[in-house]
Structures are given as C-alpha cells and as structure tokens.
Amino acid sequence: MDATTALVLIYRQAYIALLQRIATRAQAGKSIVYDAAMARDVRQILDELDEVTAQWARTVVPRLYADGVKFAAAAWVARGAKPPSIAKGFAQVHRAAVEAIAANMTNQLKDATAYVGRRIEDNVRRATLEAAAQKFATGQKLKDMKADLINTFVDDGLTAIRDGSGREWRLDTYAEMVTRTTTAEAANAGLVNQLKGYGHDLVQLSEHRSPCEICAPYEGRVYSMTGKTEGYPRLDQVPGFDMGYMNFHPNCRHVVTAYIPEFDKNAEGTKAMSNRPFADERTDADKRAYARSQEQNKLRRERKRLEEKVATLPQGTPEYEKAREKLRETRAEQQRLGREERKWKEQAARENRAYYAARDAGKESEWPGRQ
Numbered sequence: 001m002d003a004t005t006a007l008v009l010i011y012r013q014a015y016i017a018l019l020q021r022i023a024t025r026a027q028a029g030k031s032i033v034y035d036a037a038m039a040r041d042v043r044q045i046l047d048e049l050d051e052v053t054a055q056w057a058r059t060v061v062p063r064l065y066a067d068g069v070k071f072a073a074a075a076w077v078a079r080g081a082k083p084p085s086i087a088k089g090f091a092q093v094h095r096a097a098v099e100a101i102a103a104n105m106t107n108q109l110k111d112a113t114a115y116v117g118r119r120i121e122d123n124v125r126r127a128t129l130e131a132a133a134q135k136f137a138t139g140q141k142l143k144d145m146k147a148d149l150i151n152t153f154v155d156d157g158l159t160a161i162r163d164g165s166g167r168e169w170r171l172d173t174y175a176e177m178v179t180r181t182t183t184a185e186a187a188n189a190g191l192v193n194q195l196k197g198y199g200h201d202l203v204q205l206s207e208h209r210s211p212c213e214i215c216a217p218y219e220g221r222v223y224s225m226t227g228k229t230e231g232y233p234r235l236d237q238v239p240g241f242d243m244g245y246m247n248f249h250p251n252c253r254h255v256v257t258a259y260i261p262e263f264d265k266n267a268e269g270t271k272a273m274s275n276r277p278f279a280d281e282r283t284d285a286d287k288r289a290y291a292r293s294q295e296q297n298k299l300r301r302e303r304k305r306l307e308e309k310v311a312t313l314p315q316g317t318p319e320y321e322k323a324r325e326k327l328r329e330t331r332a333e334q335q336r337l338g339r340e341e342r343k344w345k346e347q348a349a350r351e352n353r354a355y356y357a358a359r360d361a362g363k364e365s366e367w368p369g370r371q
Contacts, residue, residue: 003060004183010052011175012304014045016311018120018158018171021045023312042120046113049175053109056179057102061186065098068190072198075258083198090197097189105182109175112160116171119159173301181250188246188256192225195258201229204259205238209348209369210289214239215248216282220367221274222259231271265362281370289344296337303330 001009021041073083160171169177195203207220223235235241240248248254261267282290309323351368358365 003056003063004179007052007056007060007179008172008176011049011172011179014049015158015170015172016308017045018042018116019308019312039121042117046117049113050110054106057106057182061102061105061182062098064183064186065094065101065190068187068192069094069194071187072191072194072258075260075263079263081263084200086194086197087199090193093193093197094190097193098186101182101186101189105178108178112169112171112174112178116158116160172304177250181247181252184252184255185246191256191258192246196225200258200260201226202232202259202261203235203256206253206255206257207367207369208253209352210286210293210344211254211282211369212249212290213280213282215252215254216280217278218248219254222270223274232274266359266364269364283369283371285344286369289341289348292337292340292344296334296341299330299334299337303327303334306330 076083158171159168160174161169163169192203195201201224202222203225204222205219208215211219218238222232223238224232225235227234227236238248240246240252246256259270261270264270306323306327310320310327313320313323348368355365355368
C-alpha cells in the first residue's frame with residue numbers, strides 16, 4: 001500500500017470510529033447528549049488525525065517532490081543525454097516549495113477536523129432533540145428511535161467543509177481529495193521547478209483515455225512555462241495552472257513532463273497538435289467510459305454510506321435490514337460496471353500500444369482517444 005492510500009485509509013477508519021462512538025452510546029440506552037466522555041473520545045480521534053497528517057506532510061511530501069525533481073531529468077537520461085546544469089542556489093527554491101505544499105495540506109485538514117468537532121457537537125444535540133420530539137409525537141419505540149438517530153448521522157455525514165459552490169464535503173471524502181491532490185501537486189511542482197532551474201521552458205501534459213471534459217481540450221499538448229518560446233501555448237493559460245496550481249483540478253491524474261523538440265521525431269506535428277483549437281475531441285467511447293467511471297464513483301460513495309449504516313445501526317431494526325439489502329444491490333451493480341470497465345481498458349490498451357508503436361517508428365499517428 002502506498003503512502004497516499006494509507007493516509008486515506010486512516011481517515012476512513014477514523015470516520016467510522018466517530019460514527020460508531022455515537023452509535024455505541026445510543027445502542028447502550030444512554031443519553032447521547034454531548035457529554036464529557038463523548039467530547040473526549042471525539043477530540044482524541046480528531047487530534048490523532050491532526051498528528052498523523054502533520055507527520056505525513058513532513059515525511060511524504062518531500063519524498064513526492066523529490067520524485068518529481070528526479071523525473072525532470074528522465075527526458076534526457078532516457079536518451080543517453082546529460083541534463084542541463086541546475087542554476088546556482090536553486091535548492092532554496094525547492095525547500096520553500098516543499099514547505100509551502102506541506103503547510104497547505106496540514107492547514108487544510110486541520111481546519112477540516114476542527115470543523116467536524118464543532119459540527120458533531122451541534123448535530124448530536126439537534127438530533128437528540130428531534131428524536132425525542134418524534135417519540136413524544138408518535139409513540140415511536142426506543143429501539144427504532146435509536147436507529148433513526150444513527151441513520152440521520154450516517155445520511156447527513158460528518159461535514160468537514162463547505163466549498164465555494166456550497167457543496168458540503170464529508171471528512172473522509174475531503175481528506176482523500178486533499179491527499180491525492182497534494183500527491184500529484186508535489187510531484188508536478190518538483191518537476192516544474194527543476195526544469196526552471198535547468199532553464200528549460202517546454203513541458204508536455206500527459207494524455208489519458210476517458211478524461212473529463214475539463215482536461216480533454218488541454219491534455220497531450222506542449223506548453224511554454226514562461227511564454228518565451230514562440231509557437232506554443234502558455235501553461236499559465238491552462239485551467240488550474242492559471243491560478244498557480246500544478247494540475248487541472250482536484251483529484252486530477254495528469255502529470256507534467258519535460259518536452260525536448262530535438263528528441264521528437266515529429267516535432268512539427270507535435271507543435272501543430274499543440275496549437276489546434278481547444279475543444280473537447282473525445283471519442284464517443286471515451287465519453288461513455290468517463291460517464292461510467294463517474295457512475296462507479298457514485299456507487300463507491302453509496303457503498304461507503306451503506307457500510308457505515310450496517311456497522312452502526314442496531315441489528316434487527318428495519319433500517320438495518322434495509323441497509324443490508326441495499327448494500328447487496330450496490331455491490332452487484334459495482335461488479336457489473338467493473339466487468340464493463342475491464343473490457344474497455346483492455347480495448348483501450350490495445351489501441352494505445354498501436355499508437356505508441358507507430359509514433360516511435362516516426363509515423364504520423366492520431367491519439368486513439370480523439371475523434
């Protein structure tokens with residue numbers, strides 16, 4: 001398991017632990033008014049998350065950044081050439097960049113855990129009052145009332161942040177987004193800064209099958225980082241990069257690589273491709289594959305929510321049995337889409353291999369993901 005996945009898993013386990021702490025109080029027949037014991041348990045879980053995050057940022061971010069620095073030289077080394085000399089004193093630039101990325105990640109997730117702590121207190125009190133009112137009004141049985149109360153927490157989620165568009169992010173989902181985005185940004189930043197130290201201006205964005213509509217018009221092209229190399233679009237005019245980020249958007253899988261025209265057998269063709277109109281040219285098959293991936297993401301989120309219900313609801317209640325049945329249905333649909341995805345990947349891999357073989361032979365070829 002890589003370091004990024006490990007941190008995501010830690011947040012996932014902590015999220016379940018928080019829900020189970022609330023559920024345990026309810027299922028034991030105790031009042032779950034926000035008492036000192038619950039406050040202490042919640043704070044301990046959140047404090048541990050803060051410490052794990054800080055440790056991860058101190059140790060893993062520098063390693064990811066260093067990988068990007070090393071990868072910057074790969075375009076020369078792979079062809080038996082020597083990379084350019086690095087500008088004097090550039091180590092300070094690298095050090096400052098690593099510190100900024102690590103601090104940004106730590107602060108983002110620390111703000112999230114602090115917000116969750118406040119929201120848990122508010123939500124427990126509100127849910128307790130609502131459940132009590134429901135029991136008074138309808139004569140609802142205590143066992144069912146507890147199930148409804150826990151169900152409310154699982155459905156609403158433990159919100160960590162509300163973004164600029166008003167969307168609320170659960171703690172585990174937000175932590176995964178921040179961690180994966182930081183992983184990509186650290187590696188891309190290391191590479192870009194090292195290339196600047198070389199005095200090298202041209203970079204190429206990776207190209208993938210079934211990209212999203214944001215990335216599709218911009219991927220695969222060669223860009224000038226400074227705008228000083230004529231004949232290529234500017235990197236700072238690309239979404240995401242135009243705001244100082246090192247990728248298109250959060251959770252993006254695209255990477256930056258050095259581009260050296262002298263090593264490209266079809267440099268003029270690459271330049272022409274880089275200057276074509278910025279439009280979504282994905283094939284219908286690639287669009288369907290992207291839509292399927294979004295449906296898979298939706299099912300993964302639904303499965304997580306249902307697993308939380310099964311882990312926290314009192315067994316034998318109607319809500320518990322309903323969650324179990326729905327979980328079985330969701331897993332079956334995931335398996336169906338997974339089979340479709342495997343077939344698509346096999347087909348895409350064959351098409352990609354044919355494309356790269358033709359390109360490496362110096363033949364004119366068109367990326368199979370574009371119409």
